[in-house]
Amino acid sequence: MSIHLYRPYLATLLLLILLSTAPILSAQEITLEATPSKCVALHQGQMCYSTVTFDWQPQKGALAQETLCLHEENIDRPLACWQGKERLSFEHHFESSKSLHYFLRLSTDNKPLASTKVSVAWVYKSSRKSQSGWRMF
Amino acid sequence: MMTISKHLFSTHLPSSAHLLSIHRLGYFIRGTLLGLLFASGICQATDIAQGVREGSGPATRGDGGYFELGVSAYYFHTPWVNDDEDSDQYGLGIAIGGAYSYKGFFVEAAQGTYDGINLGYNFLNTQNWSFDFLASSFYGSIYKEEDPQEGSNDPDRDLMYRDTFYNGAGFRATGYWGNTIFQYRLVTDIHDDNGITSSARIGQSWQLRNWNFHAILSSDYHSQEANQYWFGVSESEATERFPAYTPPEAFSFSAEIGVTYPIAEHWVWRSYVKYTGIPSSVSSSPVLQGDHTAQAITTINYVF
Numbered sequence: 001m002s003i004h005l006y007r008p009y010l011a012t013l014l015l016l017i018l019l020s021t022a023p024i025l026s027a028q029e030i031t032l033e034a035t036p037s038k039c040v041a042l043h044q045g046q047m048c049y050s051t052v053t054f055d056w057q058p059q060k061g062a063l064a065q066e067t068l069c070l071h072e073e074n075i076d077r078p079l080a081c082w083q084g085k086e087r088l089s090f091e092h093h094f095e096s097s098k099s100l101h102y103f104l105r106l107s108t109d110n111k112p113l114a115s116t117k118v119s120v121a122w123v124y125k126s127s128r129k130s131q132s133g134w135r136m137f
Numbered sequence: 138m139m140t141i142s143k144h145l146f147s148t149h150l151p152s153s154a155h156l157l158s159i160h161r162l163g164y165f166i167r168g169t170l171l172g173l174l175f176a177s178g179i180c181q182a183t184d185i186a187q188g189v190r191e192g193s194g195p196a197t198r199g200d201g202g203y204f205e206l207g208v209s210a211y212y213f214h215t216p217w218v219n220d221d222e223d224s225d226q227y228g229l230g231i232a233i234g235g236a237y238s239y240k241g242f243f244v245e246a247a248q249g250t251y252d253g254i255n256l257g258y259n260f261l262n263t264q265n266w267s268f269d270f271l272a273s274s275f276y277g278s279i280y281k282e283e284d285p286q287e288g289s290n291d292p293d294r295d296l297m298y299r300d301t302f303y304n305g306a307g308f309r310a311t312g313y314w315g316n317t318i319f320q321y322r323l324v325t326d327i328h329d330d331n332g333i334t335s336s337a338r339i340g341q342s343w344q345l346r347n348w349n350f351h352a353i354l355s356s357d358y359h360s361q362e363a364n365q366y367w368f369g370v371s372e373s374e375a376t377e378r379f380p381a382y383t384p385p386e387a388f389s390f391s392a393e394i395g396v397t398y399p400i401a402e403h404w405v406w407r408s409y410v411k412y413t414g415i416p417s418s419v420s421s422s423p424v425l426q427g428d429h430t431a432q433a434i435t436t437i438n439y440v441f
Contacts, residue, residue, distance in 0.1 A: 040399045042349050049346040121402040123440050124203055134261050 030058040032104050032114035039094055039118060044126035050094045052118055056104055058085065067107035073100055081107055094118055184247035184255060185320045185338050185353065187236060188311065202237030205248070205405070207438030216415060216427030218297055218379075224427060232436040243269075248436065249395070249409060251336065251355065252276070252322065257309070269309040274324055277301035296379045296424055301367055304328035316342045332362025351409075353393040359419075361386045368422040379423040387416040400437070408435040 033055045039048035054070060069078035070090055079102075080090045094100075099119040103112035209232040214225055234248035238259070245255040253276025261268040280298045305324025312319040318340045325333045338355040359367075364384040375381040395409025410433045420428035 038402070040402050041347055042397055042399045042405065046344060123399045123402060123405045125201075126199075 030056055030104060030114045032056045032102065032116045034102060034116045034118050037116070037118055038121055039096070040121050040123065041097075042122065043124045044122040045097055046122065047095060047097050048120045050118075052092045052094045053089055054092060054102060054116070055089045056114060057088065068113070069105050069107050071103045071105055071112075073102070078105075096120060184236075184245045184250045184252060185311070185318060185340050186249040186251065187245065187247040188313075188318050188320070188340065200239045202235060203440055204235035204237075205233070205438040205440045207232040207436050209434055209436040211434045212432065214427070214429070214431040216420065216425045216430055218424055218426045220297070232438055234438070248407065248438070249393075249434075251338070251357075252305075253303075265312050265314060267311045267313070269311075271305065271307050271309050271322070271324055273304055273306060273327075274322075275302065275304040275328070277303050292374065292376050293378050296370060296374060296376070299367075299424070302328055303331060303334070303363070303366075305334060316344075318342075326363065326366075329366075330362075331366035332360035332364075334359050334363050347399055349397045351393075351395050351397070353391075355391045355393075357389050357391070359387055359389075364419055368419050368424060370423055382422050384419045384422055387419050389416055389419070390414050403440050405438050405440055406436070407438065409433075 035053050035055065036050060037052075039050040039052075041048040056068075065084055067081055067083055069081040071078050079092060080087070096118075097120065099117060101115055101117050104114045105112055209230045210228070211230060212225070212227050216224070232248055234246055236243065236245045236247060238244075241259045243255070243257055243259060252274050254274070255271060256273040257269045257271040259267060259269050277300070279300050279302045304327050306327045307322070307324030309320065309322045311321075320338045320340075321336070322338075323333070323335045335358040336355060338353055340351060340353040342349060342351045344350075361384070364387060365371075368382075368384050370379050370382045372381045391411060391413035393409055393411040395407065397405060397407045399405050411431070413430045415425070415428050415430070417428065419425070
């Protein structure tokens with residue numbers, strides 16, 4: 001059989017391989033870090049406040065022409081967007097009573113290229129229950 | 138804080154345990170005792186000292202608790218007459234505190250408490266109120282070891298270093314409205330039938346970023362029996378230096394402001410200043426040389 005018969009299939013296979021590996025390669029090419037990565041409040045349930053700096057470092061040549069955006073989980077609007085290596089850090093005023101994930105994404109794609117987490121911790125963990133009424137042991 | 142020495146068992150929560158030489162420990166404890174007697178507090182359905190810092194709403198205690206250990210720097214102004222006539226004391230010490238509850242039963246030893254160590258049972262909770270039985274709420278010192286029938290070689294010293302241990306049993310109600318806490322407490326001494334004490338305290342907390350500020354205003358009532366126990370001098374005890382004196386029942390008032398900051402997940406910094414005015418009917422006692430107490434304490438604790 002002639003190889004020409006398989007050319008369309010080979011081309012499709014090659015395309016599929018490229019598409020499927022592209023996000024993995026991209027994710028490997030960039031790292032995202034939050035400093036500090038933990039916010040500590042006094043009591044469980046309290047809002048925690050911190051100035052968090054996000055740093056990312058794409059590998060050489062990667063994503064040079066892409067528009068990247070930094071996102072907070074559950075919020076569609078990005079915290080910031082920039083072109084390629086135009087920006088390599090971002091300062092964010094963190095305010096939350098729970099831990100939050102942050103993602104780097106291409107402006108044209110919802111898939112995260114890199115992610116990190118800012119944890120919320122408390123010195124005094126509450127053991128209270130929201131329960132009313134008489135208590136008999 | 139709590140301090141234990143050969144001659145005394147005292148719980149001094151208002152200021153964390155302090156490392157003092159033994160002879161000064163007595164002064165410290167008495168100064169602290171006055172703080173307990175005439176100050177207001179912050180803790181609730183937990184000691185109001187603890188509750189106001191939590192700023193939490195009314196809720197049933199869950200099982201569990203915490204323990205904290207740290208170091209403190211303190212200043213005390215004590216009104217008690219003492220050997221070296223020094224009313225102002227400074228120093229470094231150890232701070233201990235904690236609370237634990239299980240199925241409604243609780244034990245509290247909050248730093249900064251006004252009420253000492255509390256053991257009790259939380260029996261009712263409503264939307265805004267929490268009600269507790271206090272089986273034992275104790276503070277103070279026990280100095281006397283000798284048989285009272287034998288008398289003492291130094292009656293002046295006996296009056297300066299008198300027993301102050303008070304173990305109250307009674308009732309406590311705490312109301313929560315946002316970051317405002319009101320606490321009423323009524324107990325009677327079960328250690329030696331030394332009268333009734335009662336207090337009404339209101340605390341407010343504010344959070345400014347991760348800084349937690351609080352303020353407490355307090356009014357304390359002591360029955361005549363309680364004041365006689367702490368500040369009275371009976372005819373049989375009277376000496377040339379300390380003439381007989383019988384204080385009446387009395388109210389006192391105090392105010393406290395403080396701040397708490399979480400340094401890290403297990404480290405917390407806490408500071409407060411407290412002032413307590415002693416009513417003239419009590420400050421006229423010969424065993425007192427002032428009409429107020431004041432304390433300023435800063436602590437760094439590791440929380441387990």
